[in-house]
């Protein structure tokens with residue numbers, strides 16, 4: 001894999017303990033997060049403040065705070081938005097009843113659902129039209145799962161969180177032959193390895209189950225997990241920058257732990273570092289979840305430079321060039 005030196009130490013720091021920072025690439029913002037943030041920024045510029053946003057646009061307090069300062073108002077439910085101000089739906093997707101309610105209230109709304117989440121919604125709808133019962137592999141309560149389950153009538157989908165759930169799932173007696181009429185879809189931000197185990201279990205039990213044409217775990221999640229694997233086995237400590245409610249960030253920490261890091265921590269920013277973690281650490285692995293801005297990564301490197309003689313080595317496992325356009329209503333704003 002290609003590697004590049006991105007910095008070196010200065011002479012006055014030479015008495016400090018050396019620290020190699022292995023910087024995973026790709027890391028941080030994905031195309032869906034980029035687009036969602038642009039949507040809020042462009043909505044503010046088109047319609048002025050306030051623009052309401054239903055749920056955190058992406059799971060990062062830093063991003064939310066910056067948009068709030070620009071005039072975005074974050075709420076959890078559409079009921080908290082006035083009829084006469086625009087509202088943006090978050091990148092995680094929303095149940096169908098949400099845009100339907102906005103339309104019935106004649107609100108202006110923009111859907112920032114990531115196109116890769118919308119693809120999963122479309123798959124689920126296609127399977128349901130074909131009379132299949134859907135197994136959704138994901139985490140209960142995550143907004144993406146709530147949004148995906150909300151694309152179909154109650155009872156059309158069963159949530160599978162673990163291999164044990166996959167073993168225990170029994171097609172309902174009331175729907176004879178359902179075992180032959182199953183399909184699965186997944187949340188986009190799962191652990192690639194855990195999901196493979198769940199899918200293998202389901203395939204063994206239901207060999208005729210319909211599968212996604214292309215993996216539902218998105219390119220950004222997959223690439224970030226591969227990148228952290230590539231640094232974790234060399235690093236004694238891995239720091240993942242991301243929010244505790246960011247699914248893909250939490251998965252990165254788990255992947256780092258399983259891939260050889262002695263310790264791995266999820267931190268919101270440099271302020272959350274406990275410097276005792278660095279005892280006997282000569283190599284730090286550093287990455288960021290898909291909703292964490294690069295400024296936070298640079299903040300951690302700067303904090304390390306204040307204490308160690310740092311050399312940064314970026315370990316690149318994939319190049320990304322995915323870009324999603326904003327909805328037409330906001331183009332040219």
Ligand code: SF4
Pocket residue numbers: 030031032033091114115116117188189218219220221248290
């Ligand atoms: Fe889209 Fe994947 Fe980013 Fe989620 S993590 S917003 S699915 S690209």
